[in-house]
Amino acid sequence: DAGITQSPRHKVTETGTPVTLRCHQTENHRYMYWYRQDPGHGLRLIHYSYGVKDTDKGEVSDGYSVSRSKTEDFLLTLESATSSQTSVYFCAISESEGKGDTEAFFGQGTRLTVV
């Protein structure tokens, strides 16, 4: 398995509280992604990063922010959690296209419940 660690693995939080999920990689991959997985929707991209301090929005970015201050860490923050953000969150990494064709590798996921 690729060296990707997500923390925490499970979290229950109250509506309106801030939450930060962490993704840590040991592969030195350039690209990092945050997805959420919901039944019937597959995985939907929240935000992604193509380098330190370089991030962009995905298709479901409202209510989320990200930061990448180091190559190995990509943080996802829910500024004020809502029940609609109850989901399983996956981090993924991949190398840049310039270094050949590669697939994305996924972390173990974080199950977040907002009550």
Add this chain to the structure above:
Amino acid sequence: AQSVSQHNHHVILSEAASLELGCNYSYGGTVNLFWYVQYPGQHLQLLLKYFSGDPLVKGIKGFEAEFIKSKFSFNLRKPSVQWSDTAEYFCAVRGNAGNMLTFGGGTRLMVKP
């Protein structure tokens, strides 16, 4: 924008039956195509991928997929499924802009012993 459609949301098969899961994508340029599998309680793992060359791609565990460019399709097949293939299967596409990976809604496969 790129999008992916998986036609079957739930599939139930008996062991030894043949499997074909449909995947169609929407993107105007060159694409990379993937099938991922997620076993219960686990993260996504790559089954196979297509970047270029032979449109018939063989992956792990006896799975294969065929890229048909004219139909914008990348269907997953396995001639004889096993109980251990029970999982959720995701088709994904990556266009040549931004390196974003877009997933279909997934197909949940249950194989009865």
